[in-house]
Amino acid sequence: MSTTTSKVRPGSNETSTAPARYEDDLYGWVEAQIALLKAGRLTEVxxxxxxxxxxxxxHDQYDKLESALSVLMMHLLKWDHQATHRSRSWVNTVHEQRKRITRVLRKNPSLKSRIPEATEEGYEDARDNAAAETGIAKKLFPKVCPYDWSVITTRVIEFDDLRSPEE
Structure with a gap:
């Protein structure tokens, strides 16, 4: 393994001998590795x-999925446990996180097999954060995620839910 590489710059016949070390300059190292791969210099990568x-x-893609699930489920918990505090902001957050989940799964379809794990792990954080944001004791939120995938992704959460039937 080489941590010092020669970098071939696009559009140039010159080779720089400046070291691009992974430990010291990630961006420079990435550029050097890309150049080596594109040049077919596989023994030097x-x-x-x-x-x-x-x-x-x-892992970053999985973390994006888990994070979006966590934020979404925290808002579902808040919605269910603090009906008097519901707001358009909560609705917007639910919709935004659903879009993020959809986008991550569209770009990374193999993550679909990890939805149960991401949901379980995301719920742990959602429960902690809902307790912290609402002041409701953590033990009052379900220990196990009460939401199935359908609820997480399609349950109607609208600000209109706040209006009484007489209006």
Whole structure:
């Protein structure tokens, strides 16, 4: 494995001998690895760190899914446990997080197999955060996620729900 590489700059026949070390300059290292890969110089790439970065990229996508689920479920908990505090802001947050979930899953369809895990982990954070934001004791929120995928993704949450039937 080489941590110092020669970088071939696009549009140039010159090769820079400036080191692009993974540990010191991630951006420079990425640019150097891209240039090496595009040039077919596979024996010179930093395979170990490329593999680590690719794994991190995959984890980042899972984290985006889990985070959006957590924020969404926190708002569902707040909606269900603090009806008098409901707001358009909560509705907007639910809709925004649903869009994020849809986008992450559209761009990363293999994450669909990890929805149960992401939901379970996201709910742990949602429960903690709902307790912190509402002042309601954590033990009063269900310990296990009370929402199935259909509720999480399609339950109608609208500000109009706040109006009484007489209006």
């Amino acid at each position: 930093d395979a170990e760190n490329i593999a680590e970065e690719l794994a991190d990229a995959g």
